[in-house]
Amino acid sequence: MISDIERHIGFFVYPGFVLLDLSGPLEAFSTANLVAPGSYRFSFMSVAGGPVPCSSGLTVSTGTTSAAGLDTFIVVGDPGLSDGDTPEAALEFLRAASASARRTASVCMGAFLLAQCGVLDGRKATTHWRWAPVMQEKFPSVRVDGDRIFVNDGGIWTSAGMSAGIDLALALIEEDLGRELAQTVARMMVVYYRRPGGQLQYSSLLDLDPGSDRIRRALVFAREHLADPLSVEALAEVAGLSVRQFSRAFAAATGIPPAKAVERLRAEAARPRVEGSGEALERIAAAVGFGDAERMRRAFLRTFGQSPNALRRAAAGPVPQAASA
Numbered sequence: 001m002i003s004d005i006e007r008h009i010g011f012f013v014y015p016g017f018v019l020l021d022l023s024g025p026l027e028a029f030s031t032a033n034l035v036a037p038g039s040y041r042f043s044f045m046s047v048a049g050g051p052v053p054c055s056s057g058l059t060v061s062t063g064t065t066s067a068a069g070l071d072t073f074i075v076v077g078d079p080g081l082s083d084g085d086t087p088e089a090a091l092e093f094l095r096a097a098s099a100s101a102r103r104t105a106s107v108c109m110g111a112f113l114l115a116q117c118g119v120l121d122g123r124k125a126t127t128h129w130r131w132a133p134v135m136q137e138k139f140p141s142v143r144v145d146g147d148r149i150f151v152n153d154g155g156i157w158t159s160a161g162m163s164a165g166i167d168l169a170l171a172l173i174e175e176d177l178g179r180e181l182a183q184t185v186a187r188m189m190v191v192y193y194r195r196p197g198g199q200l201q202y203s204s205l206l207d208l209d210p211g212s213d214r215i216r217r218a219l220v221f222a223r224e225h226l227a228d229p230l231s232v233e234a235l236a237e238v239a240g241l242s243v244r245q246f247s248r249a250f251a252a253a254t255g256i257p258p259a260k261a262v263e264r265l266r267a268e269a270a271r272p273r274v275e276g277s278g279e280a281l282e283r284i285a286a287a288v289g290f291g292d293a294e295r296m297r298r299a300f301l302r303t304f305g306q307s308p309n310a311l312r313r314a315a316a317g318p319v320p321q322a323a324s325a
Contacts, residue, residue: 005039016054022076044063077107098117124151152171267300270290
């Protein structure tokens with residue numbers, strides 16, 4: 001398969017960048033070139049040019065490539081970016097590159113750079129869940145959503161940390177070359193195709209971290225089969241225990257019974273779809289295994305203290321009031 005157009009991607013790196021934040025998306029686009037030769041070409045960019053060290057000590061050779069002619073401009077993450085003391089020369093470069101590119105993206109802490117230069121003003125964005133509250137405090141004009149894997153707001157894409165950059169790149173590849181090719185890229189990279197942008201970065205159940213491999217196996221199975229009937233009997237079979245043994249072991253390891261854990265997993269999977277779209281609640285409920293909207297509503301009240309409709313209204317923001325006569 002030959003691509004109809006070569007798209008120029010510019011990766012902007014800053015000293016101390018996280019290598020995976022660069023290499024993950026880069027490998028996804030490079031793999032797309034194996035499937036559809038000539039789809040992408042790459043430039044590695046910095047303000048001053050020359051070798052730029054990453055957080056692990058390796059260096060990447062960069063140029064001072066002009067921002068003109070870029071199709072996609074991607075800002076790579078760097079843990080030090082939360083300080084907010086980026087030189088004005090770098091911010092000017094970022095503004096110019098973002099303005100000239102067809103689309104702009106950031107991986108993890110790269111969102112802090114886009115926020116500093118004003119690209120994210122008034123937009124919804126995400127970053128690593130750990131740093132999302134810091135970003136919101138520093139940049140109140142940005143609507144930070146620390147739950148999302150990635151966000152696309154009007155052609156400005158932001159992603160969570162580390163491996164989320166691969167999810168972002170697969171979404172961009174799908175936009176450029178179609179779903180089938182993006183799926184092929186994911187299979188070649190042996191990664192999941194593809195975590196939806198609205199999937200939670202972080203599940204409260206991950207805090208449980210059960211010491212038992214059997215219980216961990218049951219939790220992983222439940223997360224991957226939410227739409228299926230997840231009876232205690234089915235989970236006990238996955239764990240290789242009797243129902244009584246499993247129920248006791250699960251509660252001892254997690255502090256909650258299996259049915260409660262499944263309900264929480266389903267609620268956490270449903271919430272981003274409820275908040276991020278106008279999708280019918282009945283359809284969401286069926287997709288995550290609740291069966292019907294009323295059952296999902298009761299689970300939301302127990303888990304989040306609010307109904308799906310209330311969370312959807314809150315996510316949409318205040319409704320502008322009509323001007324008085």
